[in-house]
Amino acid sequence: MTPAAFSTGRVQVNKTIAELRRLGKGAREQVSFEQLGAYHPVDRDSNLLMDRIRQLLLPELLPERTQRMGASTFSFFRGTAELMEADLREQLNTPITTFICGDAHIGNFGFYASPERRLLFDLNDFDEAGINPWEWDLKRLLVSVLLAGEANGFKEKKLRQLLPLVAESYRKSNKQMFEQTTLARFYPLNEVDRLLKASALDNDNSQLLTTIINRANKRDSEQVVRKFTTLDVRGNLCFRENAPRTMHVDDDVTSHIATYFAAYRQSLRPDVNLLLSQYHITDIVRHSVGVGSFGSRCYLVLLTSIDGSHLVLQVKEALPTRQVGSQAETEITVALEQTEGQRIVDCQKILQSASDPFLGYFAGQQQSFYVRQFRDMKESIDLTQLDWDQFQSYANTCAWTLAIAHCQSPTAAEIRGYIGSGKHFDENLAAFAWAYAEQVKTDYATFKDYRLA
Structure with missing residues (x-):
């Protein structure tokens, strides 16, 4: 609904x-x-x-x-x-x-x-x-x-x-x-x-x-860049691999990231869309996180601005809820997923007191995705401590x-x-x-x- x-x-x-x-x-x-x-x-x-x-x-x-x-x-x-x-x-x-x-x-x-x-x-x-x-x-x-x-x-x-x-x-x-x-x-x-x-x-x-x-x-995009990136043999900045959790892969999202990035920008407020026009895509890597969502398609996208500064976005697959996914004979296709990214983004904006201005979504060929800024002043409690x-x-x-x-x-x-x-x-x-x-x-x-x- x-x-x-x-x-x-x-x-x-x-x-x-x-x-x-x-x-x-x-x-x-x-x-x-x-x-x-x-x-x-x-x-x-x-x-x-x-x-x-x-x-x-x-x-x-x-x-x-x-x-x-x-x-x-x-x-x-x-x-x-x-x-x-x-x-x-x-x-x-x-x-x-x-x-x-x-x-x-x-x-x-x-x-x-x-x-x-x-x-x-x-x-x-x-x-x-x-x-x-x-x-x-x-x-x-x-x-x-x-x-x-x-x-x-x-x-x-x-x-x-x-x-x-x-x-x-x-x-x-x-x-x-x-x-x-x-x-x-x-x-x-x-x-x-x-x-x-x-x-x-x-x-x-x-x-x-x-x-x-x-x-x-202390957690911002530049801190992420220092922790998660390195220089390749040509001296270009790229994400550091840590297989299987963090890997460069060749799939629908990585192959068409420029097209999907443009579609994602259209789901944002006009001022944020305009801000992102100053950035270009430097690298993308599949990066899995969490427990429940571990195994779904998740990515990090490294963006570089015209002034040389950076922004890191997280792209996460917007699977249907577990209620839908646990049903027999469920085949997850873009026809089923196409509104899932929007569902997650809309609900987050409703339930949170304030939300990430970079929160948006797009649909791939077979999956739906939502996007947010990665680790920007984000911190969680280590319950065991x-x-x-x-x-x-x-x-x-x-x-x-x-x-x-x-x-x-x-x-x-x-x-x-x-x-x-x-x-x-x-x-x-x-x-x-x-x-x-x-x-x-x-x-x-x-x-x-x-x-x-």
């Missing part, structure tokens, strides 16, 4: 916030908190669903992808959004749909620069984004907090106390957003210092934040941020009415996370027996 289709759906713009909240409160009669917090196992073959996704990826990268996913239960969870999506679709869900990230685990939040060069914190992965029940994002976040916390060796008692607090952070953020005007909700600007104060991050973590901010401020106080503060901040993103949709006031002001909601969502984490562990054990034996 596109943003335009959403605006003409069940919720009309002439309903007031009070009316929407009443609709949300009424939804509790259809789906109670207890029902929302219950997990009912689904009869499905986890390896079959994963194999259907693997068929969409580059075969030569699958061994490393399997190794990355096998590192821990949390890593496996990160790489198998299709399993939780399939399970969530079979649960009793609220009738409230909104724009969601679709993969809002704790590792998919991070720091990046706004167009005004301010350091922001927000969601940073939108490959699974679309319109679905709002609680899917919160459930995935809570399960990820539990699995990441267990991977860090935190005690069960502490995690059982934390999960309801994370749900509470989401609930309170949603409440605060509706104490503001519509325009104020549209312009949240998740600046790091403001956001962390709002979500009650302890001052004890100031040193961690200072380190992150200092590292982020967090102590307990830092971890719980970070988890609460992610939940607070998620609610801000959801409040960009017109149905967000229904969420406000549904969740209310009590802790009963928090406790039931936490209960779901504990139950579903057991499902993930079962799937992980099956995966290890099947793939890593």
Whole structure:
């Protein structure tokens, strides 16, 4: 469903916030908190669903992808959004749909620069984004907090106390957003210092934040050039290879990059398009990243300006969501993918408080792609390095941020009415996370027996 289709759906713009909240409160009669917090196992073959996704990826990268996913239960969870999506679709869900990230685990939040060069914190992965029940994002976040916390060796008692607090952070953020005007909700600007104060991050973590901010401020295209490039035998600047992760390849994208770059520019604002007219393409390399997206077609494009400075763009294949890709007999062609890049870009612009001005898309001969600036003041948290106080503060901040993103949709006031002001909601969502984490562990054990034996 596109943003335009959403605006003409069940919720009309002439309903007031009070009316929407009443609709949300009424939804509790259809789906109670207890029902929302219950997990009912689904009869499905986890390896079959994963194999259907693997068929969409580059075969030569699958061994490393399997190794990355096998590192821990949390890593496996990160790489198998299709399993939780399939399970969530079979649960009793609220009738409230909104724009969601679709993969809002704790590792998919991070720091990046706004167009005004301010350091922001927000969601940073939108490959699974679309319109679905709002609680899917919160459930995935809570399960990820539990699995990441267990991977860090935190005690069960502490995690059982934390999960309801994370749900509470989401609930309170949603409440605060509706104490503001519509325009104020549209312009949240998740600046790091403001956001962390709002979500009650302890001052004890100031040193961690200072380190992150200092590292982020050093990450720009010139830093990328120093780290990822070298000179070839003719003295020309080119990307350094590190096979199989980083390789010069001959495929549709690399062979037609000039044509695709021109098409991508047409998806941008006129001022950014004009800016890019001052750059020419110097090199392109296939460069795979992440866990869940590792194995898809990803590239780095090195651009050189008329003044000799550089800009590095990341091109990522815009696969259909895991919901589509995990279906039997799915053949991914440009006819199916042609709007996927636009879907991801549109959803990112809706859900983020501010987005990369270089965010755009184009369609290749057989695949669709989206484009963004690579590593520009971007920094992510190494969850394994967090102590307990830092971890719980970070988890609460992610939940607070998620609610801000959801409040960009017109149905967000229904969420406000549904969740209310009590802790009963928090406790039931936490209960779901504990139950579903057991499902993930079962799937992980099956995966290890099947793939890593």
